[in-house]
Amino acid sequence: MRFAVRRTIFYLITAWAAVTINFLIPRLMPGDPVTALMGRMQGRIDSNAEESIRVLFGLDTGASVWQQYVDYWGLLLRGDLGLSFTFFPTPVSEIVQQALPWTIGLVGVATIISFTLGTGIGVAIGWRRGTWADALLPITTFFSAVPYFWLGLIAITVFSVTLGWFPSSGSYDRGLVPTWSWEFVGSVIYYGFLPALTVVLSSIAGWILGMRNMLVTVSSEDYVTVAHAKGLPERRVMVGYAARNAILPQVSNFALSLGFVVGGTLIMEMVFSYQGIGYTLFQAVNTQDYPLMQGCFLVITLAVLGANIIADFVYAALDPRARQEG
């Protein structure tokens, strides 16, 4: 219980910090790009929306910083993230709401596949260390050293331009209406295959390596020797004794590396023009759509926080020590 309370407080602090960073960044920047943009949009923004953009970007020079901060929180709690300049006059919150499920789906599926597969391969390599299996390590190292987006470029060249197997951009067949029909779901999987594949390829090395190194460390523990001495089948020792204990750091690493994986996936979306948050952020950056940029960052951070909370509680459920240390 104490553990839960402590973690909750930590996540509240982190959420607060993320919002505050989001509040501070536009105010600390030299120059005033937003004012210029507002000037360009003169007359097209209604006064109500203009007000919220002023609050979000600190153009209210009259109000004190504290007053601005309070107003800012007020806007956020009402779910008002301002209006997008690019997709004028759509509210940022609406754009983000449409993009978020795509990103969560892509990151979720790719990360689960990568984690499961990587951990499995890591166990296999760690258990057979010093054999041919070790040759897999340099290969995976190469893939982890390649930037995400470049792997995406190569995948597009090979699989969509040269072989023509998969589409190079988009997230579903534009001729279909988004429903829960087999046809549509099939199309989503077909379009998502390449982005997911590249995310898995570039993130799997970390899981393999982490698991292998942990397994090597764990497999010289006494209880593994005892299990062997009792004459348990090799498989059972590997899975039930060694891997089971080696997997704990993997889970805690999972939480820590999530932000990294999400960052990589965002870039992948930009390469594949996949209609998630990353692509939206990309468009926002290219068109200098500041409200949309801020909104994307906020939502990404909060989503990563949410995933962290889940990983944390899974860890606590798996490892009694984590609960006690609290």
Added chain:
Amino acid sequence: MAQDTTFTEEQAAPERAVEHDVDDPRRAKRFLFLRNGKALTGLGILLFFGILAVVGPWIAPYDPNQVSADLLQPPSWSHWLGTDHTGRDILSQIVVGTRGVLVVGLIAGVSATVLGVIVGVTAGFIGGMGDETLSALSNVFLVIPQLPLIIIIAGQLPTAGGVTVALVIGITGWAWGARVMRAQTLSLRKRDFVEAARANGERTWRLVLAEVLPNLTAIIAAGFVGTVTFAVMSQVTLAFIGITPVSDWNWGTILFWAQNNLALQRGAWWWFVPAGLCIALLGMALTLVNFGIDEFVNPRLRSTGMNARLLRRRRIRPRIGFTPVLRTPPDGRPDVGTTARTTRKERS
């Protein structure tokens, strides 16, 4: 920066008291790091790029911005890596761009490592409330996804040049190092030699600088290498999505031009493959150096770092529960020393 730094707190436990039976332990240790094939390969590649970064602008065959009539030519003798859509030489772009990549990596790595050491060691050493606050701070920075943060900061800066980007990466990327450093400092703080120095009446800053910091060298180095890797990747990514000025040549800029001019659809592989391979090579070199440091610190990983043939030549059969630790006697011939757990019966 994420999980490929293999120092989890569990592993960071110091297990380096192995090769003390050699004449001059310090010398032997230094050579041990250099004898490591991975580290040596990595350092070699780094040296190559380092030299390229220094002399790049002089040895580049063309001016990277020079437009010519050879539009989108595949590799040939006059343009070794072909040309882009306005006839600029791609090899020259890569050679000239090396400096930008390495400078940003270095500045970001140094600034993030310095911040990480300050926060981590302070937190680990002072303990109590200060520790709680600093750990919470670094955990907050760990949880907030760095790349989007860097993107929105760099995207709002009016002039996001190389050094600015490097500093932004440094300011956002110190948390991982701080966390590892804190864990290690905590375990060092109560060791006998620190206690002895404290009992001698040494001042705190001296305790930290002379007793604790030298024992963190390997971890600081690993953290530094990890941060440089991350900084290089982030910078190249930023250049690729077009946030940093496209007139500064680095490998990401080349990929930016390639992507925006449909190099993929036109099948102009010479445009985007070499730059990507350079990034991969640099990233791999840094990872290899990090492996070397890991194996240097953790002898268990060191012996498993040997490949299968080497193990067979030394008549070591890799088995579970058995960690061969190699000793090298003064005459340089490797000799097999073993840890205790070797008596397990062979199984099918």
